Amino acid sequence: MRIPISWLKEYVEVKSVKELSDKLTMSGTENEILHAEKGDFEKIVVGEILEIKKHPNADKLQITKTSVGKETLQIVCGAPNIKVGQKVPVALVGAQIGEFEIREAELRGIKSHGMLCSESELGISDDHSGIMVLDPRAKVGESLGNVLGLPEKILDAEITPNRGDCLSMIGIARETAVVTNQKLKLPQIKIQEAKEKASDFLSVEIKDKDLCRRYIGRVIKNVKVGPSPQWMQDSLSASGVRPISNIVDVTNYVMLEMGQPLHAFDAEKISGRKIIVRRAKKGEKIETLDGTVRTLNLKDLVIADDKKAIALAGVMGGANSEVTDRTKTVVLESANFHPTSVRKTALSLALRSESSARFEKGLPLQLTEEAADRAAALLAEIADGEVLAGKVDMGEKKDKETKITIMFNRIETFLGENISPSRAIEILTRLGFQVSDKTKDRAVFIVPYWRLDVSIEEDLFEEIARIYGYENIPSTLPEGVLPIYEVDKKNEVSEKTRDIFTALGFYEVLSYSFTNKEKANVLKKDNDLVKIANPLSQEQEFMRKDLLGSSLEIAAKNNDYKRGTIKKIFEISSVYTSKTELMKLSGFVFGEEAEEVFRQSKGSLEVLFNTLGVAIKLKDCKKNEAVIIADKNKAGSFMILDSTIMEKFKVKSKSACFFEIDMKILAKAVKVKKYQNIPKFPGSERDLTFIVDESLRVEDLDHAIGSLKSSILESKEAVAIYRGKGLLPDKKSVSIRFIYQADRTLTDQEVDDDQTEIIKLIKDKFGGEVRGGKG
């Protein structure tokens, strides 16, 4: 909401805009000063140029003697247009020009005590061709603000949804009065009423009392429609509302002033001079003031005459009852419509307005009458209208009074600051609360009618605290027993995973949980997808069921990054089905060499699992795909991607590997590692390289060696695989590292014997040739 300071000053004194802005922000009305760049001409005064000399060291500079009343200053100036005798704006030392503060300066060796200003420097216009020349009648030494008029200052405030009362100048004035300790001056409403009674001219019937609690109609005859006076137009413009005509402007002015939206009808267009407040009929149509024909339904509330709808209650007037230049008699509506009803209608017709915004937050019933009177008085004043006596006032007249008891001892146990009862009462009283009853321990407060948001004791604590100042409440740390620390294993394992994977060269990515149908479900185990009913676009319509789609997308996006190298990304995120959300770790490794891509992928997982104390195994399940087994449980899948899918997602690398692991299962398998005794006797390490058929699996080789049940073989591990040069096409070489260990010093002979046995076995069982071993 825009708060023009000049308007605010009609209700409360404002000494410093900056101070007010800060105080309002710190008491809950967050705001910023608009037009701040123009400054407020502080320390800028009218000066008269008495003398001009050439600068000895600079062609373009001149030295002036300029009188600012009490003294004469030496000021260096570079503008070409200055002449002796001119009255000019002088920024004194300490003045703020744009982002700079004026200081005493030395310009090429000559002291300068201020600055002569151009219009652009003052923020008045873009003209920077020369120094602004003022009216010769301007008084030397007078503040520039007094000569030019201060630029309008406006606070742009964010009103929180609970403070509907602050969507008005008077509401802001109330806050201002409290936070700056000033008196509030409310407008005096005096209406000269005609003899004729409004009730003889107009009747009102509220059919749906649940949606309209009060409806007041006032009748103003013989209005002269025309532009509203300048002061009103200025106030509206400064508030961001376009002036239209005096009648409409008055309704808007009072809405901005008091927070109660109003509407003016041309009385002659109300059939039967009867206003009926009712729900719309199904399919009923109305052309609103913006020229659009709207189709309504049973939920919408309309203002109707005895034939037709003439306005959408609280949202927008109808074209058929619009005030025009020819309007003679005006029916002024001030009503209390149901917040939710107005909100729904405004939302469904996409017609949010200043009016609906105020109804939606709820309005007090008392305000209906105040605003009707205020607007009637203004219409009489500025449109020469004749206000008919009394008003047609239907529905309830007053909200129920809210009373809240505050226990004084709770102020400290709740806020953590000992604010005395008398201070608390003083604050609340200034905010308009009345004490209805008081003892030593407690007080009962009557909530002012405009504060619909205050209903419980905690609300009062807030009122006390925000005026007392949050900055005056201490910062402490909670006492009390510490709860048992619950370890979130999934989170802990995620953190470790990030540490390990980044050390291994993986980049962590985070991608949207939603994507299009295809990318959301690349693995296509089934079609149980979670669909968003109102997505921003089709590209974000489905919740991901696997992380492969996103990985491919990211890989494609980074095709050109470090081309030719192996790139590795990972993400820890949830995937979704209609029944579950599972946190997954996904990894995507892509590059040119298939074998290296595979080895780095599997190797990274081995490092991760090993660090977590979990045994890992990849069990082939189908072509190019394996199940990841963590200890004994299926924890995820591991796959080599084929070129079709890579092309489809425009990934330019030749090969890629993807894996996805259920973090819950992994976290469950994590074990604390137990210490193993370091062997007392030296072990022996041997490598053997076998040339075997390509079809022989490393796993089978491993099993066969294991079947020998050697008592001295501590471990065996395939450390290198080789294919190609020097080998037949259907052969590969597998190098295995053997570690021998026993509770005694091993002899070469017994290790050699064991190796011989292994070599024999591989030859007999698989036809494998040993390629040479070293001891």
Next chain:
Amino acid sequence: MNIQDMKKQFVKDLGQTGSQKDLEVLRVKYLGKKSEIYSSLRSLGQLDHEERKVMGAALNQLRGEIEAGLKSQEYELAQKEQTVLDFSEPGKKFEIGHKHPITQVYEELFEIAKTLGFSIADGPEVESDWYNFEALNMPKDHPARDTQDSFYIDESTVLRTQTSPVQIRYMEKHKPPIRIVVPGRTYRRDNDMTHTPMFHQLEGLLVDDRVTLADLKGVLTVFAKGIFGQDRKVRFRPHHFPFTEPSIEADVSCGLCGGKGCRSCKYSGWLEILGAGMVHPNVLKNVGLDFKKYQGFAFGMGVDRITMLKFDIDDTRMFFDNDLRFLEQF
């Protein structure tokens, strides 16, 4: 050549050596089989006893001196050769990875939370309207729902707009004292420089029989200074959230201008970082806690925003663009 001349000549020769190779040449010249010392030693037998004794001792001393000279020059040269190393030569390029800046900030926040006794909890992202809104004192058609334009799955299911529903889920299962933080993804229908439809929050909840607004200020100050630095100032302003009463927002002083006001903080000197407040009695009622006995506070921070402020990132969409050139900077 007499011994004195030989010694002089050796010292001169030694002074001219510049490499191990030169030294080897000297070694051969003075101590080799063709050297004068060697042949002199061999021919000692031709001398008489006294002469032999004197000459022998002198030659052996000379040989010792030459050996020592060679050794010390060898060390000198080795020293010189070492300092020839060019320290501007590159180190080995290790290919390391990078944590996403958002998770880096999360990990920092967790560290702070742990020191204050908060456990980490989580909850679902596809959430019921009840947990996301109603139980948090935001009934249907509550105007505050406007500020959280939601993605709906169906009439009663949303993508959570905040991590606050986990407050409810946790309080349903745990009795006070409660201290938790809840990280997670949240969703709102926004998309511009400062909003993405998916973003990250960290929720905090503390419920006990004696908790005050002053405690909330204290805890938030620890978080804010912990993440932005001890030299930053923190301030608290009243605000409004349906599930807290009173509600506050916290700002830290702007890191770019030090609080004087600049473009980055819209000339206010302050940057908003989080919302918080004392848990509304209706929320405690909704989970069956005795709101006369227990009080609590809750806070919610936008982790993406905090990350932007911390690392000077001006477009929040960069976080989910996953350009490796962006990620490798953190």
